[in-house]
Amino acid sequence: MTCSRQWIDAYVDDELDPSTRWQVEQHLAGCESCAALRAEIAARHEQFRTLAPYYRAPERLRQSVQAGLRAEAAGPRRWPWLAVAATVLLAAGLVWGVRRGRERELLAQEIVASHVRSTIGGRLIDVPSSDRHTVRPWFNGKLDFSPEVKDLAAEGFPLAGGRVDYVGGRTVAVLVYRRGNHNIDLFLWPSDTGGGSESQRNGFTIVHWTEGGMSAWAISDVAREELLRFRDAQMADFSKKQ
Amino acid sequence: MQTAGTGAVFPGIFGAAAKSIEWRGLIDPQARLKAFEALMLPHLDAAHNLARWLARSAPDAEDIVQESYLRAFRFFDGYHGGDSRSWLLTVVRNTFLTWRKREERRLSDVPLDEEKHGIAPAAAASQGDTETLRGCIDALPPEFREILILREMEELPYREIAAIASLPAGTVMSRLSRARQRLEDCVRRKAAAR
Numbered sequence: 405m406t407c408s409r410q411w412i413d414a415y416v417d418d419e420l421d422p423s424t425r426w427q428v429e430q431h432l433a434g435c436e437s438c439a440a441l442r443a444e445i446a447a448r449h450e451q452f453r454t455l456a457p458y459y460r461a462p463e464r465l466r467q468s469v470q471a472g473l474r475a476e477a478a479g480p481r482r483w484p485w486l487a488v489a490a491t492v493l494l495a496a497g498l499v500w501g502v503r504r505g506r507e508r509e510l511l512a513q514e515i516v517a518s519h520v521r522s523t524i525g526g527r528l529i530d531v532p533s534s535d536r537h538t539v540r541p542w543f544n545g546k547l548d549f550s551p552e553v554k555d556l557a558a559e560g561f562p563l564a565g566g567r568v569d570y571v572g573g574r575t576v577a578v579l580v581y582r583r584g585n586h587n588i589d590l591f592l593w594p595s596d597t598g599g600g601s602e603s604q605r606n607g608f609t610i611v612h613w614t615e616g617g618m619s620a621w622a623i624s625d626v627a628r629e630e631l632l633r634f635r636d637a638q639m640a641d642f643s644k645k646q
Numbered sequence: 647m648q649t650a651g652t653g654a655v656f657p658g659i660f661g662a663a664a665k666s667i668e669w670r671g672l673i674d675p676q677a678r679l680k681a682f683e684a685l686m687l688p689h690l691d692a693a694h695n696l697a698r699w700l701a702r703s704a705p706d707a708e709d710i711v712q713e714s715y716l717r718a719f720r721f722f723d724g725y726h727g728g729d730s731r732s733w734l735l736t737v738v739r740n741t742f743l744t745w746r747k748r749e750e751r752r753l754s755d756v757p758l759d760e761e762k763h764g765i766a767p768a769a770a771a772s773q774g775d776t777e778t779l780r781g782c783i784d785a786l787p788p789e790f791r792e793i794l795i796l797r798e799m800e801e802l803p804y805r806e807i808a809a810i811a812s813l814p815a816g817t818v819m820s821r822l823s824r825a826r827q828r829l830e831d832c833v834r835r836k837a838a839a840r
Contacts, residue, residue, distance in 0.1 A: 410823040419804045455779045461694035469715045477679035
């Protein structure tokens, strides 16, 4: 057993197994320099423990650690993202809604204009026929779609004919039905969007609905209830075929 | 040289890991949190002290402690009993190492050179014993510093230190001895320069 600093350190730390410890003790008893070293090491330990600052955690750290743990235990915070997503969706929806509303407004204006123009100019009907088998083929080659022409004579809306017009930046089919002395113009064109509406404009009633991928706008000077019945008849006919 | 009782200076944290706390198999997050806090929060001072000595900066130490506790909570399943303070200090040490790597990358090209951080003897000459000692501890390479803090301040047995620093027990003994010698040399040098 040599006089080793390492062993004396471990001895002072009380980290030696009993047999090594006994050997070191034996050595210390007979070696003055080692005994002096042991005393110095012990003193150094005390000095260290007395002088070296022990950095206790500040109170705010305790609080922030606990707050962090609570948040962690609450699980991944999904809601802020949900809130952000919801806000974005809402904003997009508002923009979209406003734009859609404006588009509808413009469309309604054009439909009224088309209806009025056709009445004034006497160009109400390009293909006068009460036979839907005549009217539908007439549209072939004039439109990039084939409108469903329904016979609603039994419901009190006989077919009078059809024409092609230009509304909302595209060619559209206009089916003309009669209700007594009144005309009902039914504008049809393909559309992805759904929805429906009804409004009054310049004394006309405008009813809008969608079915089977088609946007339908009916305009007439008949009573509002009559036009709604016309719409229902159109849709009922559609659902009959489905 | 003073002989003040160490208990007054160092918080007695021995046996703080209450044996009665059952944390195994807890699924409910709130119950887990409760068990975790009961086991680990008593060691907040020890965690902070180690982080502070390793990082040598108060704000960095707080960041490291904060992160350590979150990591410890996430990996709470990895605690299989035993000294909860040692387990937590292992997490603190690992968090510090990750933090240092991140800092080195952030500061790129400028590695955290331990020697550069040492206090120049001239500057330390006018300082008191505490400042001298602090300067000398700070000047130690981190692998010496951590082992010294764990032993002298936390009074952990070699076995626990070996586990925390992932070292063989024999290496703890020799490294601790060298750390003390270096520290003594440094203090002696500075005392002579005064």
